[in-house]
Amino acid sequence: MPKEQPTVLLHLPHPAMLDATAASLGDLPSAAAGSFVEAGHAVSSSREILHLTRVFQERGWRCLWAPFSEVEPACLRHRGVYDAATGTRSELTADGLNAEVDVVVARLLGSVESRIRTVREYFETLREQFTGTVVNDPVSVLYGLRKDYLFEYLKRDFRTIPTESFEPSVTFRELSRACGGRLDDHIVKPVTGELSNSFMAMSQVDDRVLRHKEPLVGGWLLQPFVPHVWDGEYQVFFVGDRIVHGMRKHYPGRDRSGVPTRAGRVVDPYTPTAADTAFAREARALWTEDLAKPTDLCRVDFLKEPDGTPVLLEFEAVNPGFSFGRLDEPAGRRLAGWFEDHIRRRMVHG
Template sequence: MPRLALVTAIAAAALDDDLVPLLDACARAGIVTQIRAWDDPTVTWSRFDAVLLRSPWDYTERLGEFLDWCAHVSTRSRLLNPLPVVRWNTDKHYLAALAERSVPVVATCFVEPDMDPLPTLQAFLAEHPQASEFVVKPAVGAGSRDAQRYSRDQEFAAANHIARLLDAERSAMLQPYLASVDRDGETALMFFDGRFSHAIRKGPLLQRDERPTEHLFAAEEITARIPGQDELALAGRVLAAAAECLHLQSPLTYARVDLIRDDDGSPRLLELELCEPSLFFVHAPGSADRFAALMADTLRGVSAT
């Protein structure tokens, strides 16, 4: 029988709501599935026909080590999604690459470790006079960890937040906080093998005057959602542009496209999750079985080569 490793982090395994439904679905699909921590040195990864990144959510604190591990595993098994995709997607500078391909992305300014935080922030605010609030977050991050929402009169506090990230040799991001998030939340669209599976609504995560969460990720308010046709169309554009950036010849095993609406109601890309996204199986009956069927097909293809 085909063998599949579901990769997590020790601190994250109990927080990954996808694991149990995926384990059950894989069992129904005839796949031998085991949960393993990515940094467990005792694991022999070549024993698995494929290695699926699920919730290795501590990689943001040691990205270089995680990418070295991904490269190691790629020589011994089939990493899903593959190494070039993981390298590209673990750093949100990919948003700039997508914007260059005319994807409507939430306006983003990157602040690099050699830049001066306060003048850069002031320039960003001058470029976006309509933004009454804005967000500071790291370019390499998971969930809402180290992210915070600020009003325009909090620029010194925000500049200190940026400086803390830069002092740790982490790039920071500035984005306007779109008011639609408080009203409509985010729409996350899940794609399996390039085909739309289901969508959910995320409630607003960042509250006014709330410090960044110190947990692995903040608690989320999740409900099922039927996406609009404009959201489906944009998600397709996003995936096509990503395929161009990465020179992909076939659809990705999984992708999650996170969208929010601009002030004029148009959807914009907030994040594209191709590395370790939650897929919210519990909010879409049958979705775990659809994904397990894809895994079974993938593993049969691995066995045939």
């Protein structure tokens, strides 16, 4: 059973974000729900930590923050750990982590593509050495670090974009042959990519690009480009088995040449239809039941065919952003509360 004052450790990517978030803890910035137009850079995730910390503290938790860039994954040494209640900093070894921390919420890790070996080693060590609860479950994260899972969905005739896989050393000629020379009609993305990193049209690729990326990616996926994506990329978010909200990304006024990019993309809150909800639940059930990968926090990404039929883009169980920064204050607190509810159940029932 959880102790009277359990302790949760929350990650931020690096010390600078931790410092900025700590400076905002006493005065949570306001945010209005509605459309959000993305720039060409990542949106700060500190609002998630602020909401979680506020709600967890109100419910009796001690909250520690740790910059992931300061972690030594092989020995679970966490440097620069910040206590949100006292403002003090300390260091935790593996023994200290097990003695003091009940739950590690291993999210907001920064770019997974650029540090995939570190992320993999961290979750492997947590699985082997940490005696508390990890969110997301290491079994699910370690499996989801590569998008090979798409082939499991395809094998089961789940509605998914046709996909071919290639080794990191693949040549442009081999990729071109595989897509029949139709470079504008196909895209490539890394097996280990996220946040659209290294997502490119085949017409943007050559051997120089492939060789530059070779040490950074675990392989390449080749897919036909589906033009419906211009009309919207849809996301349904889960905390445990609860659907908590939806988002839609679209590209109003954009020249629809090439492939979509983050610049100018509009992100709207979205209420999933009954068909969207059923599709997302089927995608999650395949992951948790057929593939036996337990997941705490996940996101189902899909597009829609002209008749409204959903088609899976990705199942994100490694580091799904929950769009806290695009929710108003009540919605952010409600979502943080659902996080806490789920984590309490995990602590009791595993």
